Amino acid sequence: xxxxxxxxxxxxxxxxxxxxxxxxxxxxxxxxxxxxxxxxxxxxxxxxxxxxxxxxxxxxxxxxxxxxxxxxxxxxxxxxxxxxxxxxxxxxxxxxxxxxxxxxxxxxxxxxxxxxxxxxxxxxxxxxxxxxxxxxxxxxxxxxxxxxxxxxxxxxxxxxxxxxxxxxxxxxxxxxxxxxxxxxxxxxxxxxxxxxxxxxxxxxxxxxxxxxxxxxxxxxxxxxxxxxxxxxxxxxxxxxxxxxxxxxxxxxxxxxxxxxxxxxxxxxxxxxxxx
Amino acid sequence: xxxxxxxxxxxxxxxxxxxxxxxxxxxxxxxxxxxxxxxxxxxxxxxxxxxxxxxxxxxxxxxxxxxxxxxxxxxxxxxxxxxxxxxxxxxxxxxxxxxxxxxxxxxxxxxxxxxxxxxxxxxxxxxxxxxxxxxxxxxxxxxxxxxxxxxxxxxxxxxxxxxxxxxxxxxxxxxxxxxxxxxxxxxxxxxxxxxxxxxxxxxxxxxxxxxxxxxxxxxxxxxxxxxxxxxxxxxxxxxxxxxxxxxxxxxxxxxxxxxxxxxxxxxxxxxxxxxxxxxxxxxxxxxxxxxxxxxxxxxxxxxxxxxxxxxxxxxxxxxxxxxxxxxxxxxxxxxxxxxxxxxxxxxxxxxxxxxxxxxxxxxxxxxxxxxxxxxxxxxxxxxxxxxxxxxxxxxxxxxxxxxxxxxxxxxxxxxxxxxxxx
Numbered sequence: 001x002x003x004x005x006x007x008x009x010x011x012x013x014x015x016x017x018x019x020x021x022x023x024x025x026x027x028x029x030x031x032x033x034x035x036x037x038x039x040x041x042x043x044x045x046x047x048x049x050x051x052x053x054x055x056x057x058x059x060x061x062x063x064x065x066x067x068x069x070x071x072x073x074x075x076x077x078x079x080x081x082x083x084x085x086x087x088x089x090x091x092x093x094x095x096x097x098x099x100x101x102x103x104x105x106x107x108x109x110x111x112x113x114x115x116x117x118x119x120x121x122x123x124x125x126x127x128x129x130x131x132x133x134x135x136x137x138x139x140x141x142x143x144x145x146x147x148x149x150x151x152x153x154x155x156x157x158x159x160x161x162x163x164x165x166x167x168x169x170x171x172x173x174x175x176x177x178x179x180x181x182x183x184x185x186x187x188x189x190x191x192x193x194x195x196x197x198x199x200x201x202x203x204x205x206x207x208x209x210x211x212x213x214x215x216x217x218x219x220x221x222x223x224x225x226x227x228x229x230x231x232x233x234x235x236x237x238x239x240x241x242x243x244x245x246x247x248x249x250x251x252x253x254x255x256x257x258x259x260x261x262x263x264x265x266x267x268x269x270x271x272x273x274x275x
Numbered sequence: 276x277x278x279x280x281x282x283x284x285x286x287x288x289x290x291x292x293x294x295x296x297x298x299x300x301x302x303x304x305x306x307x308x309x310x311x312x313x314x315x316x317x318x319x320x321x322x323x324x325x326x327x328x329x330x331x332x333x334x335x336x337x338x339x340x341x342x343x344x345x346x347x348x349x350x351x352x353x354x355x356x357x358x359x360x361x362x363x364x365x366x367x368x369x370x371x372x373x374x375x376x377x378x379x380x381x382x383x384x385x386x387x388x389x390x391x392x393x394x395x396x397x398x399x400x401x402x403x404x405x406x407x408x409x410x411x412x413x414x415x416x417x418x419x420x421x422x423x424x425x426x427x428x429x430x431x432x433x434x435x436x437x438x439x440x441x442x443x444x445x446x447x448x449x450x451x452x453x454x455x456x457x458x459x460x461x462x463x464x465x466x467x468x469x470x471x472x473x474x475x476x477x478x479x480x481x482x483x484x485x486x487x488x489x490x491x492x493x494x495x496x497x498x499x500x501x502x503x504x505x506x507x508x509x510x511x512x513x514x515x516x517x518x519x520x521x522x523x524x525x526x527x528x529x530x531x532x533x534x535x536x537x538x539x540x541x542x543x544x545x546x547x548x549x550x551x552x553x554x555x556x557x558x559x560x561x562x563x564x565x566x567x568x569x570x571x572x573x574x575x576x577x578x579x580x581x582x583x584x585x586x587x588x589x590x591x592x593x594x595x596x597x598x599x600x601x602x603x604x605x606x607x608x609x610x611x612x613x614x615x616x617x618x619x620x621x622x623x624x625x626x627x628x629x630x631x632x633x634x635x636x637x638x639x640x641x642x643x644x645x646x647x648x649x650x651x652x653x654x655x656x657x658x659x660x661x662x663x664x665x666x667x668x669x670x671x672x673x674x675x676x677x678x679x680x681x682x683x684x685x686x687x688x689x690x691x692x693x694x695x696x697x
Contacts, residue, residue: 022499022500032530033522048546096309129334
């Protein structure tokens with residue numbers, strides 16, 4: 001994008017205009033994230049700058065509040081089990097989809113991506129109606145199942161992407177050396193696709209971790225997750241504790257994002273060596 | 276697995292058929308294995324996802340409440356041709372069943388359903404139910420209508436009787452008509468609902484309007500960023516890409532919260548604007564359409580940037596130089612050479628952005644005012660607070676229908692395997 005030496009005045013004007021425009025858009029993209037983080041260290045319960053002083057009182061409030069801690073605990077438990085369920089089902093399905101073409105494949109694919117496509121409110125309302133009729137609403141297993149449903153497609157997509165370059169001769173080699181199917185899977189296939197499986201699992205976890213609408217419908221007060229608790233907090237009164245929670249969630253997202261990027265690079269590097 | 280036999284090697288061929296059948300068997304085994312691996316996920320999604328949604332959507336055409344509370348009345352009213360008033364026999368059955376339903380307290384959902392037809396029906400029906408045993412049972416059949424009217428004078432209006440006939444079920448277009456602000460009048464014709472109940476066409480129009488506006492703004496802001504990312508050297512563009520992905524990875528609720536903090540009257544933007552002298556009074560930036568656009572575009576922008584960037588990255592920069600060297604102005608070269616090559620990415624970005632915007636609930640609920648709520652909000656309202664599940668289901672069918680139409684187009688031109696979120 002460097003301006004050539006022979007650029008005309010009009011080109012120069014356009015160049016600087018374009019530069020300013022892009023800077024403004026990046027500020028727009030990043031401002032909310034970088035404004036809310038310092039506010040969580042404000043010693044006063046206001047949302048404005050300049051801040052009078054710094055303190056950790058809002059973090060202290062979070063870690064001493066039973067309601068917030070319950071939310072945190074529920075989010076971790078639900079996220080953990082939903083991730084295990086989604087990753088197991090999704091990885092097996094991706095292996096199956098990679099193995100063979102069969103007649104019902106479009107149907108399977110349509111069902112598979114429907115949780116991504118169908119508006120979340122419809123999903124949540126449907127689950128609310130159905131789970132109530134089988135006694136699963138306002139229960140932890142209900143939320144785990146619901147969140148696993150939303151995470152499965154991401155696992156299948158991520159693992160399938162890893163399988164695209166998978167060399168099936170490696171499986172044949174393992175079999176020809178006498179290993180049975182299970183052993184080949186754990187000793188050959190899984191180590192190779194592991195980065196994809198881990199990325200998929202992270203995807204499934206963050207889907208559950210950030211999910212709010214299903215939690216609004218399905219969670220009773222005892223199952224409130226962190227986002228659900230935030231939602232009540234924002235609607236009642238916007239307290240600075242929420243900015244502390246938001247800051248922790250942002251940092252958590254950054255950690256997950258960096259992990260996934262490193263995994264992706266590792267996969268690419270491994271592929272590069274093999275090619 | 277042993278399917279790769281060399282046909283020039285006769286040793287393995289004790290006859291073509293054997294090899295063929297062995298190949299087929301191996302192939303079938305492989306397919307069975309594949310199906311066995313897919314089955315758990317498939318069953319899980321069908322039971323945990325498809326069936327719940329289907330059972331909800333089914334409510335949009337079901338009309339069972341009155342039939343469950345008053346089964347024989349429904350039969351009798353179904354037989355009535357709808358002219359004038361129901362025959363006395365039907366009225367007698369209705370009176371008898373009202374007594375039973377009132378005693379068993381099973382009238383609740385039926386009264387709620389009938390109240391949808393006329394507000395005030397609920398209290399009228401409850402009152403009639405309470406007094407039925409005393410004032411209706413045993414009344415001679417030529418006086419029974421007058422007995423009803425004696426309890427509540429509204430029974431003299433044929434419309435109320437027709438509303439019961441309209442609710443006999445089991446299937447009905449009642450909720451779909453409601454979702455487009457229509458109702459059947461006394462003659463059975465489809466007419467507009469009274470204006471104080473006509474909100475859903477507005478809501479639908481507003482949903483489309485907000486989605487289109489958000490998509491358009493995202494396109495205008497996303498195109499320069501995608502172009503910048505695609506034309507910068509990789510070391511710089513990778514850094515900027517992380518700046519795009521950072522908000523993308525932050526949860527929607529957190530970002531919406533941040534916008535509330537920024538946009539409110541004592542928020543940072545108003546403070547800054549007043550401090551710099553751009554405006555004197557705090558601007559209303561929240562609880563209105565401006566807030567919805569600012570927050571929604573912020574959340575949707577990466578969905579526009581990423582697909583366009585992915586396509587632009589693959590465009591050879593020499594094409595532009597070739598066009599310019601042939602005498603085209605920069606802009607002409609951009610429009611005629613560069614932009615057409617970006618169309619797949621632009622199409623994907625616009626469709627994805629639009630499809631995702633249609634279903635927004637959280638952000639408008641938090642930063643919008645009453646006039647900025649989209650169709651999802653009304654599904655939640657009817658599901659939760661109002662408990663009108665039939666209407667919620669009908670609205671869901673409409674939202675789902677629109678979404679699927681555009682997704683079908685997306686799938687046709689882009690392919691859902693490109694639906695990689697990040």
